Amino acid sequence: MSTTKPVLIAGAGLASLLLAHSLRLSGIPFKIFERDASFVFRAQGYRLRLSSEGLAAIESVLAPDTFQRFWDKCGKTSGSGLTQINAITGEVINSPPATQNTLISRGGQVVGIARGDARKIFAEGCSDHIEWSREVTGYQLTPTGGVLALFADGSTSAEGSLLIGGEGIRSRIAPQLSHNRLKVYDTGARGIHGQAPTTAFRGLGEGVFALIDNSRADGTLSLITNIRSGTEKDDPTLEFGWTLAGQPGVIRPPNDNNHNNNHTIVGTQAAAVAKSLTRDWHPRFRALFEQMNEAEAAFWKITCSTPTGVPEWENEARVTVIGDAAHSMTPAGGLGANTAVRDAALLGRLLREAWGGSGGGGGGGGGDWAGVTAEYEREMRVYASEAVDQSYSAATRQFGVRIDPETTPTV
Template identity: 60%
Template structure:
């Protein structure tokens, strides 16, 4: 009898990386994603990869696949970390790369990659197993498996188990945890933008932050990473991330799905009086790439416990949503995929006890990661107490 596939809900980074793990172990899988196509969603900002994150990705992908991935990553050394007053241009802090051990990933370099590029590489080989335009609303257990139920009333074929990787708004995560998995609004808001390398020439190489303390509503904070190997190619774009309290960054009609000119215009307005070394990042931004975002986070008090379901579990933002601080969320998500994929691979497919073993270990490192992400964002982005769920 043919082995029933493992069902994966979602088509983002976590979903595709866990699929790669199953693919490498020759375990059948099917991916169900609500987007109509691969390119419909905004792929967002650039991610900094930790040594743990890189190790996890390398353990999942084949050596050849990982090399293609790593070749696409930017590697930054240079001046290390430097902070500036955004308006006066005065340097407020500097640490050499050797002093910021948490920044470096491999070979003393800061390693990063655009989310879209990372997602495209993780998608390789998954094309024929992916079903687009499938809006999952719940799952149903069968006597010998599990099925997904879609918003149009149809159902997926029966799977041996289900991995929920459908992000912060996951209905499946709430169903599995009986509502215990919650995502909170931090009150902070952001804009991601990109500009061609020529806009970054005055900065040099390194990791840079700019802080504008001129507003009574709260500070405006920007971080960017300039890498030397791409510096002289004017066709390449570098990214930056801007964050501030909601009173400073307000999307039209409170719609944080807006991308393009409206987000770009607000970023330019907010940085209009910034120093001449920094203004080109915003004045010369690629307007179509600008995007608002609402900064959310799971509880920093630990990943909650729920009654284990042997055939269903959760990975990534569905179980531990984090702020953008330090790229901790993505690095933790890929660790989920490496751990769960290894357990399934060692068992040769679904086996009772896998989800319990995975969740026990994930709660330890996942809970610690959410706490680090939250505390880092409080220090750098001025977010407050978590109150409202989303």
């Protein structure tokens, strides 16, 4: 199949955009289909913690000057590592030494970036290749060796040489490709993302903090936040984020019994629930909720792929999946986004090598994707399965979740 026909990408999330950035630098034509109407259609979610592996993957894709801008945009937090505090009394529960802090990555620091800022950098040079309000519902292989993306409105894309499903936990490509082997389970645990001016965090100081509320009869409620160093922590025009998470039954979003409810941004409703849940917390933490930007508050489901790891399916040379479409993870350990960017870097490298090896070389010539998706899936399954296991194991301790493949609902 001549790669003058574009690589089709479903979804414009982090992994998809980083992959697109890689394809653009390699001279490989591509097209992105995103169901949202724009980048700012809905809230961008909590700040991403970047591991050493995640940073290395991003650096392997971006040009040196672009990565430097990305790095400059990242917040860096030093301090003693994760500090756990009793949310009711304000007393420190546990503050492990930095040498035991698994959150630390490059330069002995905790490194993070807002999802929206990362998307903006990854999308540079790619925006003209995005078709908005285009929800991909499946695909069709063509007799000429290509593939078509199918859309919710009944239309189809132009023929592509390859289709990448990067549209998240509700991917329609993933179950079709894997014959329903790829599953995303609803653990029952819920969370609320929130943001507040940096001045609201002065009661904590610099570092990564987990506020733990074990006083409730219905389960544990916890909040995690990363308060960064530098002058930005004293700039009232900036906002830091926090994530409130509860064991199953603690946080109850509206219409929660509807498993098709994705808990997208609900603004003041989510803010009101967060304030109600934390009304008995220590006064030292009240500003996080009293000063929150209510418009940015959002519910989210805590989901996870099959705990045993990424399953195998019969490879289809013209279709594969990346990111949450391949391996959804709980927020425990901050592994999801880091694994997703590793997918993008790996697949982008394999496509670049195949393109150059067939004489494409970025000049718009030929290319042969034979074996590329099989090699990608083989390598991805190893590190992604390890990450899913780590994430699920941590979530069983942190959120009290248990997945039974026979009874746990899927999303």
